[in-house]
Amino acid sequence: MVKLYFSITMNYDLEYIKNEINQEVFMEKETRIFKDSVYAQIARIGKAISSPRRLEILDILMQGSKTVETIARETDMSVANTSQHLQTLLESRLVEYEKRGVYSYYKLADRMVGNFILSLQLLAEKRITELQKLREEIYTNRDNIEQIKMSELIVRMKKGNVTLIDVRPKEEYEMMHIPGANSIPIEDLEKHLATLPINQEIVAYCRGRCCLLSVEAVEILRAHGFKAVRLEASVQEWLSQNDDEYSNAHNCCNKKNSIIS
Amino acid sequence: MVKLYFSITMNYDLEYIKNEINQEVFMEKETRIFKDSVYAQIARIGKAISSPRRLEILDILMQGSKTVETIARETDMSVANTSQHLQTLLESRLVEYEKRGVYSYYKLADRMVGNFILSLQLLAEKRITELQKLREEIYTNRDNIEQIKMSELIVRMKKGNVTLIDVRPKEEYEMMHIPGANSIPIEDLEKHLATLPINQEIVAYCRGRCCLLSVEAVEILRAHGFKAVRLEASVQEWLSQNDDEYSNAHNCCNKKNSIIS
DNA sequence: TAAATATTCAATTGATCAATTGAATATTTA
């Protein structure tokens, strides 16, 4: 028997089903209703990530939990608009929130969500050639920035002839960072130039593929005579490759301090 | 300088940019255009998977390449409608096709696409409680079908007291299957009952989480006095867990024979 | 040339947004 649940989700005409006599035809119909319902539910996640604005919000939330105001500022949207997009993400179960005093802190609902968004970005990067062009374009425009891959960074770090800097906001660094990285938020970079080695290569990283903070950092460093390149990957990519070692050996990801108010 | 490419993708007013004098403001604007363009491109994939119908098509293509007619039959859609959905998927670069005689064979454009769709399904399964309910519902409705996980199957197969059957169409079995499985397409099951052991547990698997073929198989087997359960996972899930061993040790995935015409 | 398959075209029906804003309301803290 098709239960009420199906009729709710699919608005299916129960009377019609009841009058159906042929068992085989009935089973086929039930299978169809089931499939329609299942794919409709999965499509909820698809719909959530079909908006560029919401993708930008998710990308920011990959760095940790944030208030509505912070997200609005980062994405150049109004608070009202941001809040509404967040409600949509909430309905698709991709994000969660927590009230702390007068602030609402939003975060990704699950570690799986972060990995999923990351794999979406990597898939898009690989499949959509326009995206590759777009990225090449901006790196060329901006002073012919050189990029290195994660594997290359690891090789150079083992040799010890590289300085790694994290140019994201301090809170994001404190939430999680690549071991061995120094936190120099982009707006403090010019103040900290004296502490950086002029004879060694500097590798800057930021939020990842869609973020230009490290590009900006490399531009500033080069303008002051430093040798600097950009790391292509983000903390998240690093983490998804070095998951176990990271959490066990380094333990620099202190969840308790994850929200800086 | 913002290049023409941006103005094409974003319909951006170049004149306005040229007249912009402040360098910092200009950079901010360029960053914004870049981000908007990047997220718009990524959203193309989101849009492709925001339709339940297209998700169903992608799910079928996970089993290998198929003609438009086959896909239309499997999804209960008209050929015209199927073709149009396939054009959308083509534009989002998730599928590719090849002409062979009078047929067009569509397939997933990349192995990454299959893994991505699989992770979408797993994410939806975990996050969307309605989906869990829907599935419980149907298994309860259909004779209280029991399901086992991949890990459990492996344990039982090592003990040797289990018969594994693949109830998908023969072409899909030939394309790729779990080692040790016997191909018994659902429509041939009743003919093959005599060849199955009555005293041993039979595990049936099909296309995966959204497919009911194995559920049907278990129902038939039980009705004839067999002890039968359903495997929760699909070949794809098995493959994503046992990738290297599979392709090296077994080599039963013969790409040359992947298309049966 | 006839038959089979796939794509495209034109059209329908209906919904549902997409992104956004300003103002009102609710909530919490100091």
Next chain:
DNA sequence: TAAATATTCAATTGATCAATTGAATATTTA
């Protein structure tokens, strides 16, 4: 109670679909 933050409401503007069909057209084989 005033101030700050977040959500909701009502409204705008504009697009773009979502899913679908039947018929026409294109393509290929036998």
